[in-house]
Amino acid sequence: MRRAWTVPLAAVLAGLLMAGCHPDADVLSSAEPVPGSVVPANFPPPAYGPELNAPDRATFELGRSLFYDPLLSRDSTVSCGTCHRQTDAFADAGQRLSAGVLGHRGLRNAPPLQNLRWRRTLMWDGAVAHIENLPLAPLTNAQEMDETLPRVLAKLNRHPAYPARFASIYGPGPITSYQFLRALAQFTAALTSANSRYDQYVRHEPGGTLSVQELRGLTVFRANCASCHATDLFTDETYRNNGLDRSFAQDSGRARITGRPDERGLFKVPSLRNVARTAPYMHDGRFQTLDQVLDHYDHGVVPSGTLDPLLRRPDGSLGIRLDAEQRADLRAFLLTLTDDAFLHNPQLAPPR
Amino acid sequence: MLFRTLSTTLATLLLGATLGLTACDDDNPTTDTPTSGKLNFEFENVVGSQSLTFGNSYTTLQGDQFTVSKFNYIISNIKLTKADGSSWAEPESYHLVKQADMTSRNFEVSGVPFDDYTGLTFTIGVDAARNTAGAQTGALSPDNDMYWGWTTGYIFLKMEGTSQQSPTGAYTYHVGGFQGLYNSVRTVSLPLPAGVTSLHISATQTPQLHLKADVQKLFTGPKSFRTSQINHIMSADSNAVRLAMNYAAGMFRLDHVHSGE
Numbered sequence: 001m002r003r004a005w006t007v008p009l010a011a012v013l014a015g016l017l018m019a020g021c022h023p024d025a026d027v028l029s030s031a032e033p034v035p036g037s038v039v040p041a042n043f044p045p046p047a048y049g050p051e052l053n054a055p056d057r058a059t060f061e062l063g064r065s066l067f068y069d070p071l072l073s074r075d076s077t078v079s080c081g082t083c084h085r086q087t088d089a090f091a092d093a094g095q096r097l098s099a100g101v102l103g104h105r106g107l108r109n110a111p112p113l114q115n116l117r118w119r120r121t122l123m124w125d126g127a128v129a130h131i132e133n134l135p136l137a138p139l140t141n142a143q144e145m146d147e148t149l150p151r152v153l154a155k156l157n158r159h160p161a162y163p164a165r166f167a168s169i170y171g172p173g174p175i176t177s178y179q180f181l182r183a184l185a186q187f188t189a190a191l192t193s194a195n196s197r198y199d200q201y202v203r204h205e206p207g208g209t210l211s212v213q214e215l216r217g218l219t220v221f222r223a224n225c226a227s228c229h230a231t232d233l234f235t236d237e238t239y240r241n242n243g244l245d246r247s248f249a250q251d252s253g254r255a256r257i258t259g260r261p262d263e264r265g266l267f268k269v270p271s272l273r274n275v276a277r278t279a280p281y282m283h284d285g286r287f288q289t290l291d292q293v294l295d296h297y298d299h300g301v302v303p304s305g306t307l308d309p310l311l312r313r314p315d316g317s318l319g320i321r322l323d324a325e326q327r328a329d330l331r332a333f334l335l336t337l338t339d340d341a342f343l344h345n346p347q348l349a350p351p352r
Numbered sequence: 353m354l355f356r357t358l359s360t361t362l363a364t365l366l367l368g369a370t371l372g373l374t375a376c377d378d379d380n381p382t383t384d385t386p387t388s389g390k391l392n393f394e395f396e397n398v399v400g401s402q403s404l405t406f407g408n409s410y411t412t413l414q415g416d417q418f419t420v421s422k423f424n425y426i427i428s429n430i431k432l433t434k435a436d437g438s439s440w441a442e443p444e445s446y447h448l449v450k451q452a453d454m455t456s457r458n459f460e461v462s463g464v465p466f467d468d469y470t471g472l473t474f475t476i477g478v479d480a481a482r483n484t485a486g487a488q489t490g491a492l493s494p495d496n497d498m499y500w501g502w503t504t505g506y507i508f509l510k511m512e513g514t515s516q517q518s519p520t521g522a523y524t525y526h527v528g529g530f531q532g533l534y535n536s537v538r539t540v541s542l543p544l545p546a547g548v549t550s551l552h553i554s555a556t557q558t559p560q561l562h563l564k565a566d567v568q569k570l571f572t573g574p575k576s577f578r579t580s581q582i583n584h585i586m587s588a589d590s591n592a593v594r595l596a597m598n599y600a601a602g603m604f605r606l607d608h609v610h611s612g613e
Contacts, residue, residue: 052486127503129484136494140501149495177495181487257503258532259590 036190063187096285217333243301477508529588573598
């Protein structure tokens with residue numbers, strides 16, 4: 001009750017204040033709300049709430065242009081969108097490791113970019129702690145865009161169109177790193193996937209029906225998977241070792257960031273949204289199909305000092321055992337997480 | 353109960369709105385007499401008893417030859433303490449000092465309440481909260497050559513140069529890291545120079561603090577650094593933490609103070 005009252009009141013007051021301070025602010029009209037301005041009812045509170053970088057049409061469109069602009073890479077061949085493609089839920093389907101400038105291959109599978117507004121840390125190992133700083137990682141990685149922030153700013157500042165677009169939002173003067181990162185964050189924070197058939201089912205919306213088999217799969221999922229793939233974001237955002245390897249010489253995962261021996265081989269629990277579209281799977285893209293993933297959990301889990309306790313059964317054996325029917329039901333359920341409205345939203349596609 | 357909560361919230365919002373409107377007011381008259389003053393900081397980088405000059409040849413206390421071609425560090429969260437134990441902290445206190453940029457080696461701290469201060473504390477590096485707070489400006493702008501892009505986090509101190517003992521002929525020490533075992537954020541408290549009992553800040557007095565940062569102490573301190581063994585630190589790792597132990601142990605000293613009358 002209290003919340004219902006104060007939120008609109010705060011909004012009205014905030015509106016008055018903003019009107020007072022920015023009397024000349026353009027009001028850009030569009031029939032549809034700016035992507036990223038809606039917080040789905042079935043999601044937990046966001047880490048990067050819309051109020052922290054209020055979505056507006058001009059800034060969103062600027063971020064969208066930057067996301068799809070290869071100018072961000074050293075030789076202008078690779079954009080964010082090169083390895084994060086909308087129809088793959090902004091992953092790079094079919095690529096175990098994506099190709100950066102000059103065809104270089106990195107260390108890890110390009111993760112889907114979706115619902116980043118809710119992420120407290122980013123990357124497989126949590127290397128990035130804030131969505132606004134996210135672009136700096138691929139931008140400066142020698143295997144990805146191999147560029148520097150000062151050089152990107154120089155290119156933007158001498159570009160025929162960008163200086164005026166930035167100035168219309170942030171005021172006159174050269175484009176700064178702050179403006180660049182804030183504009184890009186308007187786009188990356190707007191990649192909200194919340195309209196799968198599963199979402200419509202939990203929100204009791206029209207069309208939100210699951211078949212008997214899908215509902216059985218949901219039960220299997222809740223009993224066996226949801227302790228890690230938790231909430232309607234389908235991740236609890238923890239780092240875990242899911243038994244892929246016995247040693248971690250090539251990639252120590254979370255320990256690379258924290259130095260903690262007890263975090264060797266731990267990687268971020270990925271969301272399962274649009275999972276049917278984001279193969280290959282795991283931090284190194286080693287599994288090509290969902291069946292290979294389920295096989296891994298069934299009989300492929302190997303022991304190591306940091307193996308997640310949830311993968312040790314009371315009898316001492318490892319993994320998550322499902323019979324053939326449970327497995328078929330689970331697969332059917334996972335397919336209900338595909339969000340076609342997100343994968344084909346024209347507002348998130350490359351600008352014309 | 354509900355009504356009370358509502359009205360409290362309303363009052364808070366209205367107060368916020370009033371403050372916000374005041375902030376937009378262009379001609380807000382101030383007739384108050386000043387109650388705060390300034391403090392000037394000057395950082396001089398040295399090698400033992402000599403001033404640091406890029407390209408000059410120096411020798412570590414362990415006998416390793418070296419030159420310096422880059423030397424930057426971030427000073428943050430400056431705090432002044434009084435004899436009674438209370439303190440004043442500079443808001444938004446982030447300062448980037450670059451040997452190559454003389455203007456960066458001198459900065460002013462303003463808004464210091466008039467008083468006598470007996471202690472100076474600051475952090476070398478950037479605290480975890482600001483490291484994880486998103487896009488920053490000013491001294492913390494990520495295009496200042498002091499930010500790692502591949503992982504969130506500021507580089508707290510950078511020193512680069514040559515050394516005859518290094519297998520590559522060069523050394524690169526980039527120190528940062530704020531989490532887990534790889535935390536290189538260090539806070540130091542510097543004693544006032546002998547004979548100085550307090551920093552007196554008033555309408556007529558702006559003390560000038562002359563600090564010295566001794567490069568020699570990076571190589572020799574609680575941990576010993578030989579360029580023959582470690583010539584490359586470029587991430588938040590255990591060597592960075594060892595170097596941080598050195599910069600926390602006597603690299604900075606408050607050499608002298610001009611009372612600024």
